[in-house]
Amino acid sequence: MVWAMAELATKPQVMKKAQEEVRNCIGNKGKVTETDTEQLHYLKMIIKETLRLHPPGPLLLPRETTSHFKVLGYDIDPKTVVLVNDWAISRDPEFWKDPQEFIPESFDDSCVDFKGQHYEYLPFGTGRRICPGMYMATTTMELGLANLLYCFDWKVPDGMKEEDINME
Numbered sequence: 001m002v003w004a005m006a007e008l009a010t011k012p013q014v015m016k017k018a019q020e021e022v023r024n025c026i027g028n029k030g031k032v033t034e035t036d037t038e039q040l041h042y043l044k045m046i047i048k049e050t051l052r053l054h055p056p057g058p059l060l061l062p063r064e065t066t067s068h069f070k071v072l073g074y075d076i077d078p079k080t081v082v083l084v085n086d087w088a089i090s091r092d093p094e095f096w097k098d099p100q101e102f103i104p105e106s107f108d109d110s111c112v113d114f115k116g117q118h119y120e121y122l123p124f125g126t127g128r129r130i131c132p133g134m135y136m137a138t139t140t141m142e143l144g145l146a147n148l149l150y151c152f153d154w155k156v157p158d159g160m161k162e163e164d165i166n167m168e
């Protein structure tokens with residue numbers, strides 16, 4: 001969630017749009033609750049985009065092969081440790097337009113999600129060992145970020161510019 005906050009702090013126009021969505025939806029209720037987040041489509045796109053550019057598990061979890069197989073002409077022996085470079089996959093220009101930019105709108109009208117069916121985007125992995133905490137993680141992030149956007153305007157510290165924050 002810190003990455004999402006850093007991206008928003010450096011992109012005031014994205015933050016404004018997200019704040020407007022949350023504040024219009026919640027009105028004077030005082031706080032965002034779990035049932036409210038269903039309506040926060042832009043916020044969900046921000047979280048997806050954050051997980052694309054800043055996957056907390058950039059190489060997923062190491063796996064060990066149990067039998068010999070061939071992939072793209074390479075022989076993979078049994079007991080080989082295999083890493084999936086999700087960080088690189090989710091910045092691949094073959095699948096993503098302007099892949100280095102933070103553009104939540106890329107997920108608008110797109111069926112790409114993190115449930116492991118879209119191999120260009122695997123922040124929670126895929127298959128039988130996909131992250132079982134996926135919904136807990138996204139629900140917690142949505143709720144936390146929505147409440148922060150609802151209650152606060154945040155910005156980079158005085159004397160600092162947006163471009164001073166190194167997102168690498």
Ligand code: HEM
Nearest residue numbers: 056057060061123124125126129130131132133134136137
């Ligand atoms: C943003 C938050 C999270 C991210 C990005 C994340 C990502 C991942 C990834 C990439 C894997 C490996 C999947 C694979 O190799 O295919 C994994 C596995 C796992 N995650 Fe998460 N995770 C998150 C939060 C959580 C939470 C909140 C829990 C528990 C409450 C959790 C529990 C697990 C467990 C137990 C596994 C191992 C599953 C297995 O090997 O069968 N994760 N996670």
